[in-house]
Amino acid sequence: MRLRSPGLFLLLLSGLRADVQEREVRAMVGSEVELSCVDFKENAFDLNELHVYWQITVNGKTKTVAYYLSENSSAVYVDAQYKGRAQLSQAGMRHGDFSLRLRNVTPQDEQKFNCLVFKKFERALNMTVALHVAANYSMPVVSAPLSAPQDQDEALTFTCRSMDGYPRPNVYWINRTDNSLLSEALYNSSVSVNSRGLYDVVSVLRVPRAPSLDVGCCIENVLLHQNLTVSSQAETGTFTGTKSGITENGASARAGSPSALAAMLVTGLVVVAVAVVLAHRSRRLPCRRYAGAQAAKPELELTDHV
Known part of the structure; x- marks a missing residue:
C-alpha cells in the first residue's frame, strides 16, 4: 500500500529518533554546502520503494527542508525558507546517497538537520547533521x-x-x-x-x-x-x-x-x-x-x- 498523504506521514516521524547517527559540518555564509546522508550497507535502491525526508525542528515545530516520495515529488510541503535552495539527487539516491545540497547558506541555517530514509515504509537510515555557519569579520x-x-x-x-x-x-x-x-x-x-x-x-x-x-x-x-x-x-x-x-x-x-x-x-x-x-x-x-x-x-x- 502506498502512502497518498505526505502531510500525514510527516506527522508520524517525530517519534523516530532512536539510533540516530550524528555528525557536524560548517559552511560560510553565501556558500553551498552538502549535508551528507549515505547508506553504506546497500548500494542499490529502487526509487519506487523510497521515502526520504530532510527536516529541522524550530521551537518545537518540525519543518520540512526537502523530501522525496515515489508518488509525489512536488515541493508543496517544503518550508518557504528552503524552497529553491535545498535539493536531493535521484541519481545519488539510487546508489544510497541521500545527501542534501543547500545553496546560499544564511545564519538562519545554523540548525540540526535530520535525514530520514524509509524503504517499503521500514526505516533504513536516520542521521542528524549539525550545520555551523560562519562569516569573516571585516578588518577592525x-x-x-x-x-x-x-x-x-x-x-x-x-x-x-x-x-x-x-x-x-x-x-x-x-x-x-x-x-x-x-x-x-x-x-x-x-x-x-x-x-x-x-x-x-x-x-x-x-x-x-x-x-x-x-x-x-x-x-x-x-x-x-x-x-x-x-x-x-x-x-x-x-x-x-x-x-x-x-x-x-x-x-x-x-x-x-x-x-x-x-x-x-x-x-x-x-x-x-x-x-x-x-x-x-x-x-x-x-x-x-x-x-x-x-x-x-x-x-x-x-x-x-x-
Whole structure:
C-alpha cells in the first residue's frame, strides 16, 4: 500500500529518533554546502520503494527542508525558507546517497538537520547533521584620539569597529608594549545583528594617559579559529595629533612658512609609514595566545565561500 498523504506521514516521524547517527559540518555564509546522508550497507535502491525526508525542528515545530516520495515529488510541503535552495539527487539516491545540497547558506541555517530514509515504509537510515555557519569579520578599524587631552589626568578613548561576521565575536584590547590583555573593566563592547543576520561590533576603550601609548583591538571568531588585530598608537605629551598631520608643540617655525610645511609633510609621511608597518604586523598578531585559546571548538569540516 502506498502512502497518498505526505502531510500525514510527516506527522508520524517525530517519534523516530532512536539510533540516530550524528555528525557536524560548517559552511560560510553565501556558500553551498552538502549535508551528507549515505547508506553504506546497500548500494542499490529502487526509487519506487523510497521515502526520504530532510527536516529541522524550530521551537518545537518540525519543518520540512526537502523530501522525496515515489508518488509525489512536488515541493508543496517544503518550508518557504528552503524552497529553491535545498535539493536531493535521484541519481545519488539510487546508489544510497541521500545527501542534501543547500545553496546560499544564511545564519538562519545554523540548525540540526535530520535525514530520514524509509524503504517499503521500514526505516533504513536516520542521521542528524549539525550545520555551523560562519562569516569573516571585516578588518577592525580603530579610531584613536585626534588630540592629546589638555588635562593630564584625562583618559584616552579608543573605538574599535568590525562588521558582517558570524558567530558572535570575542573582543579583546591589548597593551602592545608588553602584549598583555587589558582589563575588561576598561572597555565596553556592543554587538548587534544587522539586516543580513550578521554581527556588527563596536568596542570603546578608555585608558589613562601614558607616553607612547600603543593599544590593539582584536576580534576573535572562535568557529573559524580566526583573529583580526589592528593597533593604534597614541602619541601624547610631545606631539599633538590632528586631522591633517602631526605638529610639534612649541616649534619656532611659523605654521605657514615653507620650512614648517616641509617639516609637517616629512613628519606626516613618517607617521603614515609607521602606521602601515603597525597594521601589517598586527595582521599576524594572534590574540589567541593572550586569551581565548581554550574556548576554540574542535576543527570541523569546512565549506568555503563561493
